Amino acid sequence: MKELYYPDWQIRRILREANTIAMVGASQSWNRPSYFAMKYLQEKGFRVIPVNPRAAGEEILGERAYASLTDIPDKVDIVDIFRRSDQVGPIVDDAIEIGAPIIWMQLTIRNDEAAAKAEATGATVIMDRCPKIEFGRLSGELGWSGVNTKVITSRRSKRIRA
Amino acid sequence: MTDNESKRPQPPGFATRAIHAGASPDPSTGARNVPIYQTTSYVFDDADHAASLFNLQTFGYIYTRIGNPTISALEEKVASLENGRAAVAAASGHAAQLMTFFTLLEPGDEFVASRNLYGGSITQFTHTFKKFGWTVHFVDPTDPENFRAALTPKCKLIFLENLANPGGIVVDMEPVAEIARAAGIPLIVDNTMASPFLCQPFDWGADIAIHSMTKFLGGHGTSMGGITVESGRFDWGQNDKFPSMTTPDPAYHGLTFYETFGDFGFSTKMRAVALRDLGPQIAPMNAFMILTGIETLPLRMARHVENAQAVAEFLEGHEQVAWVSYAGLKSSPFNDLAKKYLPKGAGSVFTFGVKGGYEAGMRTVESVELLSHLANVGDTRSLIIHPASTTHRQLTPDQLVAAGAGPDVVRVSIGIETVEDIIADLDQALNAGARIATSAAAQ
Ligand SMILES: Cc1ncc(COP(=O)(O)O)c(C=O)c1O
Numbered sequence: 001m002k003e004l005y006y007p008d009w010q011i012r013r014i015l016r017e018a019n020t021i022a023m024v025g026a027s028q029s030w031n032r033p034s035y036f037a038m039k040y041l042q043e044k045g046f047r048v049i050p051v052n053p054r055a056a057g058e059e060i061l062g063e064r065a066y067a068s069l070t071d072i073p074d075k076v077d078i079v080d081i082f083r084r085s086d087q088v089g090p091i092v093d094d095a096i097e098i099g100a101p102i103i104w105m106q107l108t109i110r111n112d113e114a115a116a117k118a119e120a121t122g123a124t125v126i127m128d129r130c131p132k133i134e135f136g137r138l139s140g141e142l143g144w145s146g147v148n149t150k151v152i153t154s155r156r157s158k159r160i161r162a
Numbered sequence: 163m164t165d166n167e168s169k170r171p172q173p174p175g176f177a178t179r180a181i182h183a184g185a186s187p188d189p190s191t192g193a194r195n196v197p198i199y200q201t202t203s204y205v206f207d208d209a210d211h212a213a214s215l216f217n218l219q220t221f222g223y224i225y226t227r228i229g230n231p232t233i234s235a236l237e238e239k240v241a242s243l244e245n246g247r248a249a250v251a252a253a254s255g256h257a258a259q260l261m262t263f264f265t266l267l268e269p270g271d272e273f274v275a276s277r278n279l280y281g282g283s284i285t286q287f288t289h290t291f292k293k294f295g296w297t298v299h300f301v302d303p304t305d306p307e308n309f310r311a312a313l314t315p316k317c318k319l320i321f322l323e324n325l326a327n328p329g330g331i332v333v334d335m336e337p338v339a340e341i342a343r344a345a346g347i348p349l350i351v352d353n354t355m356a357s358p359f360l361c362q363p364f365d366w367g368a369d370i371a372i373h374s375m376t377k378f379l380g381g382h383g384t385s386m387g388g389i390t391v392e393s394g395r396f397d398w399g400q401n402d403k404f405p406s407m408t409t410p411d412p413a414y415h416g417l418t419f420y421e422t423f424g425d426f427g428f429s430t431k432m433r434a435v436a437l438r439d440l441g442p443q444i445a446p447m448n449a450f451m452i453l454t455g456i457e458t459l460p461l462r463m464a465r466h467v468e469n470a471q472a473v474a475e476f477l478e479g480h481e482q483v484a485w486v487s488y489a490g491l492k493s494s495p496f497n498d499l500a501k502k503y504l505p506k507g508a509g510s511v512f513t514f515g516v517k518g519g520y521e522a523g524m525r526t527v528e529s530v531e532l533l534s535h536l537a538n539v540g541d542t543r544s545l546i547i548h549p550a551s552t553t554h555r556q557l558t559p560d561q562l563v564a565a566g567a568g569p570d571v572v573r574v575s576i577g578i579e580t581v582e583d584i585i586a587d588l589d590q591a592l593n594a595g596a597r598i599a600t601s602a603a604a605q
Binding site: 005031033036107108136142143144150152154159 | 171184186187188211220229231233248250251410414416417430433
């Protein structure tokens, strides 16, 4: 399989311009990775709308959860998918239906077929990346945990959002 | 994607990363060099922020025992130089080793290690690790198959020094990595003697690299430090050998580290549990000294190996010298392996045998005037020691010979002084040592 590559400027632009993230597979349990990501992205100023049939109608981190993407009444900028690669297809179909401009599959998740379909409609697709980790990496925060961000810069500010 | 691919930039070179990785200007002050954050603790924005930090849900500093901005700059820099995913620093190389093993092993677990290690590591593994319930099986590393033969079902890792201290021995890492992979366990390489400038163990299949930063990384003999780097490529979930990575951690309310932190899950676990609970954090001041040292690592290492090669060649022709064990010499049985794994040079620490054995060896070491007689390696200064009576004296006579530290062995760490001066001092010390030993024997 071809190695995925997304330039830093592209990820940075997405994270700067997007405001609303629909998180498919957001968990109600505080010790699940999706909960970690949701909480962090909220702290960074994103509105995160959980999509989880089992939690539909209930709240996660102060946001009402929906059963599916198509139930969300608001405009969605990013669909962030926490689902196994082989279960991504129908979710991407929904994301295309609601006109989400960015479709983002989490770390270890990749479905080239679904991605090609979405890209054909003009959507941007990011796979096998986590928006929390990418935000932390490009803002320098990930380096606080000794992680190799691969960001080399002589500039003072790595701020992503105003 | 295809469009982007064509614009993929060349990653910055080693010397650029040695200076810049992890060390962008301080965002709040604009300070160009990494400041020494001499603080124990960090304020929280509010109770929720504090909760997020303690739950590991957000990135940030709580208390210097588990993280500090000067230290994390160092961690990111070394992770970058090793082409690794993440790193955790420690107060010393030994502390890094302890925390690495503590993160992976349960009481009753076992591991296989090369017998050609720094003497302190042999002692740590044999005696101190026993108290944690871990059992080591030492093997002769010169045949990679020895590692496979020693593996038991309880073995959770393989450990070796690719360029061994003190012996000038180069281990054939690639097949050993293959043996570890087949067994579903990580290969851990102590890369102290080579430094990432001379060798990058992840290129050869290693999963974790450890350094005593006290040595070449710091490089100036000023500061103790250790570090563990993870490649990010080991699949901790492939078997049930690593419950600390793959099962919910009761000390973190059921958090599963590998699932939550993925390719830096090992480092996160090592920091959140081993560093938190064992406590051997490096001091920010020492991290700063080592950061400064690393900026010149490429320049220093190039000179270290150039000088070492010249000194080794000189010693090989000296009439008081019985043998020289330097992998950069054509006469070394490890010369081919050195060409493969250490193409820029075979390090600057090696041993030689003094004719006249224990007495002549000790007297030579006592006769130096420029080289320093002390128990360290990887300094700008040239260093010399007689391992059998110092660093390796805890070992049995058999272990001494096996570890390359027999009675006639002298170890040198060649510094970056003017090479003619190093050679002249060794020449006079060898002649003086022989004179003293002969006249002592005559009396
Ligand atoms: C190869 C090697 N590994 C580990 C260590 C231990 O490091 P430290 O002295 O920083 O604890 C040393 C120290 O001599 C060493 O030479």
